[in-house]
Each structure stands twice: as structure tokens, then as C-alpha cells.
Amino acid sequence: MLTVSVENYLKAILHLQVEGEERVSTTAIAQKVASTPASTSAMLTKLGERGWLEHQPYHGVRLTKKGQRVAMDILRRHRLWECFLVDHLGFEWDQVHEIAEELEHVGSVELINRLDAFLGFPKLDPHGDVIPGANGRFRSVAARTLLTEAPRNLELVVVGVVDGGDAFLRHLGVLGIQLGTRMTVMERLSFDGSLHIKYPDEEEVQLLAPSVGQRLWVDQSSPSPEIVFPEEEDLQ
Amino acid sequence: MLTVSVENYLKAILHLQVEGEERVSTTAIAQKVASTPASTSAMLTKLGERGWLEHQPYHGVRLTKKGQRVAMDILRRHRLWECFLVDHLGFEWDQVHEIAEELEHVGSVELINRLDAFLGFPKLDPHGDVIPGANGRFRSVAARTLLTEAPRNLELVVVGVVDGGDAFLRHLGVLGIQLGTRMTVMERLSFDGSLHIKYPDEEEVQLLAPSVGQRLWVDQSSPSPEIVFPEEEDLQ
DNA sequence: ATTAAAGTTTAGGCAAGACTAAATATGAAT
DNA sequence: ATTCATATTTAGTCTTGCCTAAACTTTAAT
Numbered sequence: 174m175l176t177v178s179v180e181n182y183l184k185a186i187l188h189l190q191v192e193g194e195e196r197v198s199t200t201a202i203a204q205k206v207a208s209t210p211a212s213t214s215a216m217l218t219k220l221g222e223r224g225w226l227e228h229q230p231y232h233g234v235r236l237t238k239k240g241q242r243v244a245m246d247i248l249r250r251h252r253l254w255e256c257f258l259v260d261h262l263g264f265e266w267d268q269v270h271e272i273a274e275e276l277e278h279v280g281s282v283e284l285i286n287r288l289d290a291f292l293g294f295p296k297l298d299p300h301g302d303v304i305p306g307a308n309g310r311f312r313s314v315a316a317r318t319l320l321t322e323a324p325r326n327l328e329l330v331v332v333g334v335v336d337g338g339d340a341f342l343r344h345l346g347v348l349g350i351q352l353g354t355r356m357t358v359m360e361r362l363s364f365d366g367s368l369h370i371k372y373p374d375e376e377e378v379q380l381l382a383p384s385v386g387q388r389l390w391v392d393q394s395s396p397s398p399e400i401v402f403p404e405e406e407d408l409q
Numbered sequence: 410m411l412t413v414s415v416e417n418y419l420k421a422i423l424h425l426q427v428e429g430e431e432r433v434s435t436t437a438i439a440q441k442v443a444s445t446p447a448s449t450s451a452m453l454t455k456l457g458e459r460g461w462l463e464h465q466p467y468h469g470v471r472l473t474k475k476g477q478r479v480a481m482d483i484l485r486r487h488r489l490w491e492c493f494l495v496d497h498l499g500f501e502w503d504q505v506h507e508i509a510e511e512l513e514h515v516g517s518v519e520l521i522n523r524l525d526a527f528l529g530f531p532k533l534d535p536h537g538d539v540i541p542g543a544n545g546r547f548r549s550v551a552a553r554t555l556l557t558e559a560p561r562n563l564e565l566v567v568v569g570v571v572d573g574g575d576a577f578l579r580h581l582g583v584l585g586i587q588l589g590t591r592m593t594v595m596e597r598l599s600f601d602g603s604l605h606i607k608y609p610d611e612e613e614v615q616l617l618a619p620s621v622g623q624r625l626w627v628d629q630s631s632p633s634p635e636i637v638f639p640e641e642e643d644l645q
Numbered sequence: 646a647t648t649a650a651a652g653t654t655t656a657g658g659c660a661a662g663a664c665t666a667a668a669t670a671t672g673a674a675t
Numbered sequence: 676a677t678t679c680a681t682a683t684t685t686a687g688t689c690t691t692g693c694c695t696a697a698a699c700t701t702t703a704a705t
Contacts, residue, residue: 210682211685212662219661231683279508291498447653467701
């Protein structure tokens with residue numbers, strides 16, 4: 174049965190897997206779903222029995238194809254609702270996460286497909302994250318790089334953030350950075366990777382901490398070629 | 410705590426109360442929420458302790474102001490979502506109930522108020538039922554409405570006809586309808602919009618063609634005690 | 646006034662999902 | 676190879692919300 178709790182576990186595991194871990198640890202999952210390792214361990218056993226993941230005791234967990242498909246659907250619902258909240262109800266991008274966390278558990282497939290169409294089949298949510306399509310695969314998006322890895326002396330545009338936590342988003346607000354902000358990396362300091370940033374209409378150069386630069390997706394401010402994201406076989 | 414289960418009980422009780430029962434019986438509630446009388450009894454005790462209703466053992470239940478306010482909010486959410494599903498996602502009015510049953514439990518007040526504004530503060534949902542406003546009270550319906558657009562389960566009085574041609578008026582005579590006739594819309598058929606009409610002193614329900622319903626102006630017959638539109642002070 | 650039917654509550658259980666505390670496995674450092 | 680800190684699982688409870696079966700009230704009919 175796909176309860177809210179089960180959906181939250183699957184979603185958490187997908188996130189951790191996408192962040193690069195081959196096998197995901199019990200403790201990491203427990204932290205993500207704000208539960209204890211003990212509770213999580215029990216849940217993982219159950220999810221394993223039901224075929225959503227492989228649980229190798231003491232060595233973490235990996236989603237099966239079936240589990241991954243379910244988790245991608247939840248991600249899809251979450252991100253489509255975020256689009257709706259920002260584009261049509263006028264919320265700010267840092268206000269929508271909690272609400273979308275609830276909306277994402279409303280199960281109707283018909284509902285979400287119609288919402289998708291209503292929104293015009295968006296590719297990115299308000300945080301710049303890729304939205305899976307109805308087939309459970311990521312839609313292709315424009316190329317993007319982390320700000321810390323972007324070339325210097327080239328005008329860039331902010332197209333996404335890596336960690337959409339409220340604190341970080343608010344910090345961006347303080348810095349005057351949002352999706353669509355244009356900037357150019359002038360210099361990268363060897364000391365700690367801080368960046369000298371120049372904004373189009375300002376003379377002053379701003380110093381940006383690496384912790385921020387590592388979490389900003391940017392693209393060339395002029396159109397760039399498209400790249401394709403994971404195909405079916407990548408997701409098994 | 411306002412769990413989904415609790416919300417469903419409160420909603421069921423409000424529905425039964427609005428349908429006219431002074432005190433609502435355990436069995437009736439059990440039927441509405443598809444549970445057993447035993448489970449329901451236990452739940453009613455709990456809801457009583459938490460101040461949402463008065464539970465007089467063996468003699469049914471009545472919502473407190475506080476409970477009524479909560480239930481009205483759920484009704485509001487349900488009906489607003491139904492508007493959204495029909496008006497913007499293109500669902501038919503007979504497909505939206507189940508989906509709205511899920512959406513109604515998403516709690517954010519901000520969300521629902523913005524949705525309300527987005528929809529243009531509608532007064533009636535796609536089934537012709539009245540939508541409570543942000544203050545937890547039913548919105549007053551325009552002084553006169555077409556019968557086809559009037560809310561259900563509310564006694565109406567015929568106050569005018571749109572096309573006063575002889576043929577139409579003679580037809581009304583055959584049907585036994587004239588200015589001042591009282592009636593209640595019980596059901597609106599999705600097939601062609603025909604209406605099931607109930608007259609005060611008759612058992613039989615009459616089927617009225619949409620061509621007639623579209624030409625009759627109606628108004629609330631008189632503030633009826635069952636569907637008193639609760640005032641602010643009633644809801645403390 | 647008595648009694649039977651109908652309605653309601655109590656008693657005793659079960660499943661899901663969480664917790665703490667205790668036991669056990671792993672892996673890194675000696 | 677042994678030891679120890681850390682990660683994980685097991686054991687035992689708790690709460691919520693549901694169930695069935697049994698006991699008890701109320702009400703309506705004799």
C-alpha cells in the first residue's frame with residue numbers, strides 16, 4: 174500500500190541516490206525523513222519485501238526499477254504543484270515546499286497529467302529543478318553548471334539552486350540573487366574558492382562564499398544547446 | 410490533532426446536521442464514513458473530549474461552534490478544489506468528488522485563500538452547492554438565480570420567469586408551477602442538466618427539463634433553520 | 646408494565662508506524 | 676589480530692484507528 178509514510182521514504186531514498194550515493198545508508202534515510210534509525214530499519218525491511226528496494230542488511234539500500242518509478246512520480250507531483258503555486262497562486266519560491274509536500278501525496282494520475290498540461294508541460298520547477306514527465310523520466314533541459322565551475326568572464330544566468338532549503342533561499346534573497354539573475358565570475362580566489370562576482374549594472378564587485386557558489390546552477394545567459402537527461406535504462 | 414480521519418468524521422457530521430437532524434446518530438455517522446458503529450463510538454468520545462462536539466451517550470452528537478468551524482473549512486476546501494478541477498483542469502463535474510476528497514485535507518490556510526482568489530471567489534461549486542467563505546460562513550447567494558444554477562437542498566421560491574411567452578407560461582401551468590411556488594432541487598443529472606425537484610407537501614420527486622429550469626428565476630424561500638448561514642458570533 | 650428489536654457502548658484484538666534501550670555487526674586504528 | 680567507535684538491527688512499547696463479539700440502553704409494540 175502506498176501510504177504517505179511509504180511515499181516519503183521512497184522519495185528520501187531517491188534524493189540520496191541522485192545525490193550520488195551508490196547504496197544509501199539507514200542513518201541517512203532516517204535523517205531525511207526525520208525518524209530514528211530503528212524505525213527506518215523496520216521500514217526498509219518492509220519496503221524490501223514489497224519489491225520497492227533491495228535491502229542488504231548492514232550495507233544500505235538501493236531502489237529497484239519499480240521503486241524508482243514510484244519515487245519519480247512523487248517527485249513529479251511535488252514539482253508540478255510547486256509550479257502551480259508560484260505561477261498561478263502567486264506564492265514566492267521559498268514558501269511552496271511545505272505545501273507541495275502535502276499536495277504530492279494526492280494520488281490521481283489523471284489529476285497530475287491534467288495539471289501538467291494546464292501548466293504547459295514545464296521542464297523546470299520554481300527552484301530550477303528538473304520535472305519528470307508522465308513516463309517517469311526527466312525531461313531534457315538546457316545545459317547547466319555549478320557557479321563554482323563556470324568559466325570566468327562570461328555572462329551567466331542563475332537557473333537553479335542545489336539545496337532548496339528555506340534558510341538558503343532566504344540567504345539568496347539577502348544577497349539579491351534569484352532565478353534569472355545575471356552575473357559574471359571575475360576571479361576565483363585560490364584561498365578558499367570564493368568568487369568575485371560582477372553584476373551587469375553595478376560597478377562594485379561582490380565576494381561570494383564558496384558555500385553559495387557550490388549551490389547555484391547557472392547557464393550562459395545566451396541560448397545554449399540542449400542536453401538529455403537519464404533514459405529509461407539509466408534508472409533501473 | 411486534525412488527522413484526515415478526524416476531518417472526515419467532522420465533515421460527515423456537518424453534512425448530516427445540515428440535512429436537518431438536530432442530533433446526529435452514531436450509526437448514521439458510521440455509515441457516512443464507511444466505518445462500524447463501534448469504531449465510530451470510540452471516535453465520538455474522543456472528538457467530544459477535544460471540544461469539537463457534544464456527545465450525549467446513547468443520544469447522538471452535535472457539533473460545537475469550534476467543531477462547526479473546522480467542518481465548514483473542510484467543506485470550503487472541498488468545494489473550491491472541485492471548482493478548480495472543473496473550471497481549469499477540464500474535468501467533468503461527476504469526476505471530481507474523489508479527487509477533492511483528497512485535496513481537501515491539505516491544510517494550508519494561505520493556500521486555500523489564494524485558490525479562492527484565483528478562482529474569482531466563486532459562490533457555488535460545480536454541483537450547485539454553496540461554498541463557505543474564508544470566515545467559515547456560507548456566502549449569500551445572489552437575490553435571484555436561475556433554477557439551473559441554484560444550490561441544492563435549499564428551499565427555493567419562484568420569483569420570476571425569463572421568457573414570459575404564453576406557451577411557456579401555459580406549460581408551467583401544466584406542471585403546477587407559478588410565482589410563489591416553493592421547491593427544492595434535490596439532484597442535477599449530469600446527462601442533460603435535468604433537475605430532480607421536490608415540492609414541500611409531496612413525496613414524489615419531479616423531473617424538470619433543463620429548458621424549464623433555465624427560464625425560472627428563484628430565490629431562497631425564507632431563511633430556513635437547518636441551513637442557517639452561521640454568523641460570526643455563532644462561531645466564536 | 647413487559648419485552649423484543651434496534652441502537653450504542655464496552656471489551657479485547659490487530660496493523661501501521663513511531664519510539665527507547667539493548668544487542669550485534671562492521672570497519673578503521675592500532 | 677584485536678579493539679573500539681560507529682552503524683544497524685532486534686526487542687519491547689506506545690498511539691491511532693480500525694475490527695468483531697458481547698453487553699448494555701432505549702424505544703416501540705404489545
